[in-house]
Amino acid sequence: MALTFLPQNPLEGSAMASIVLIFSLYLTIAFLVVIIAQILGLRRSPPPFLSLKAKSLRKKRFSGVNFASGGSGLLDITGKTSLSLMKFGTPEKTPLAAPSVNQKNVVSLTEQIQQFATVKRNLTAIKGGRRVTKKSLFFISIGSNDLFEYYHSNSSIPKEEFLTSLLLAYENHLKNLIDLGARKFGIISVAPIGCCPSQRIHNTTSGCLEDLNDLAVAFHARLDALMFKMSSECKDIKYALGNAFEMTINVIQNPLPFNFTQVEAACCGAGKLNGESFCSPYANLCLNRDNYLFWDLYHPTQAASKLAAVTLFNGGPQFVTPINFAQLAMA
Numbered sequence: 001m002a003l004t005f006l007p008q009n010p011l012e013g014s015a016m017a018s019i020v021l022i023f024s025l026y027l028t029i030a031f032l033v034v035i036i037a038q039i040l041g042l043r044r045s046p047p048p049f050l051s052l053k054a055k056s057l058r059k060k061r062f063s064g065v066n067f068a069s070g071g072s073g074l075l076d077i078t079g080k081t082s083l084s085l086m087k088f089g090t091p092e093k094t095p096l097a098a099p100s101v102n103q104k105n106v107v108s109l110t111e112q113i114q115q116f117a118t119v120k121r122n123l124t125a126i127k128g129g130r131r132v133t134k135k136s137l138f139f140i141s142i143g144s145n146d147l148f149e150y151y152h153s154n155s156s157i158p159k160e161e162f163l164t165s166l167l168l169a170y171e172n173h174l175k176n177l178i179d180l181g182a183r184k185f186g187i188i189s190v191a192p193i194g195c196c197p198s199q200r201i202h203n204t205t206s207g208c209l210e211d212l213n214d215l216a217v218a219f220h221a222r223l224d225a226l227m228f229k230m231s232s233e234c235k236d237i238k239y240a241l242g243n244a245f246e247m248t249i250n251v252i253q254n255p256l257p258f259n260f261t262q263v264e265a266a267c268c269g270a271g272k273l274n275g276e277s278f279c280s281p282y283a284n285l286c287l288n289r290d291n292y293l294f295w296d297l298y299h300p301t302q303a304a305s306k307l308a309a310v311t312l313f314n315g316g317p318q319f320v321t322p323i324n325f326a327q328l329a330m331a
């Protein structure tokens with residue numbers, strides 16, 4: 001959920017699954033200023049790959065590319081099956097909901113990495129040498145859509161086995177990025193997705209779906225182990241792993257200090273908890289979105305995303321390990 005506030009405008013309800021790549025070809029200090037400015041919303045975020053022009057790579061101010069794609073997952077199949085239609089609500093209920101119409105347009109993580117390979121080839125041709133990726137930051141936030149689809153498919157694959165295959169896929173993606181020169185990773189695990197309005201409506205008490213949250217917790221533990229293993233195998237890898245579960249559950253359990261008064265219902269949507277359909281021109285819209293954790297049935301508000309970004313950058317070991325994103329940027 002976190003860094004995805006960077007790529008989109010309007011910022012509300014940005015997609016969760018992404019690679020955001022920041023090149024720090026220039027001074028680290030200048031780079032940090034850019035990031036901090038981005039947190040404050042003062043400067044444009046990296047352009048999406050699909051809108052990138054060949055000549056923008058030559059610009060002096062070129063600072064990164066966003067490959068993120070809503071609905072994508074670690075598994076190539078995630079976001080591309082009819083299951084995701086169910087996940088996003090039936091088409092009858094949400095005739096205007098983009099995700100159910102545009103399933104084919106999901107760009108899998110495999111494809112995102114191929115897109116990065118293209119950019120890297122072009123950049124290397126322009127700038128030459130190894131400098132292109134060694135100091136660049138790779139932000140990756142992915143996994144929730146894989147877990148959603150597994151959970152709602154009532155799959156006969158046991159939970160442990162599914163998680164093993166998911167983490168194997170993650171390892172392969174990271175190895176491909178490392179082969180392409182990536183060394184610094186800012187990684188965000190899966191939030192308590194059982195607490196989304198779209199999931200709470202399946203609980204008679206409107207509580208979170210505990211099984212889905214358990215999957216998110218198990219995913220984080222395995223990702224933590226994977227990153228530790230990979231950084232011991234390859235010494236020049238540096239990473240910061242954001243615990244999106246801890247960060248978010250902390251806010252849900254104690255919302256007021258963070259200025260949130262509504263952490264169950266979505267700001268925009270329809271039905272119970274505004275969690276039965278996507279935000280559309282016909283949906284309900286809350287008046288005080290800054291006091292809501294959820295913008296729509298799945299996605300956080302801009303206020304929640306900013307809080308997450310600040311926590312990732314400056315947070316302590318309860319939320320981000322073994323270093324935070326600010327330390328990663330300087331490492």
Ligand SMILES: *[C@@H]1O[C@H](CO)[C@@H](O)[C@H](O)[C@H]1NC(C)=O
Pocket residue numbers: 052053054055057118119122
């Ligand atoms: C990369 O270079 C290829 C030609 O080698 C060109 O077709 C493509 O548009 C370029 N893409 C970007 C994003 O620079």
Ligand SMILES: *[C@@H]1O[C@H](CO)[C@@H](O)[C@H](O)[C@H]1NC(C)=O
Pocket residue numbers: 152153154
């Ligand atoms: C999974 O099980 C639930 C409850 O038993 C049911 O409502 C749902 O339709 C099932 N989903 C699939 C994809 O079979």
Ligand SMILES: *[C@@H]1O[C@H](CO)[C@@H](O)[C@H](O)[C@H]1NC(C)=O
Pocket residue numbers: 203204205206207208209210211
């Ligand atoms: C529903 O929410 C309650 C808390 O309100 C929780 O105790 C219960 O386990 C939840 N049910 C499911 C199926 O997750």
Ligand SMILES: *[C@@H]1O[C@H](CO)[C@@H](O)[C@H](O)[C@H]1NC(C)=O
Pocket residue numbers: 259288290291303
């Ligand atoms: C807190 O919420 C109020 C609306 O109730 C809003 O006006 C204010 O900007 C919020 N404060 C912060 C720090 O986000």
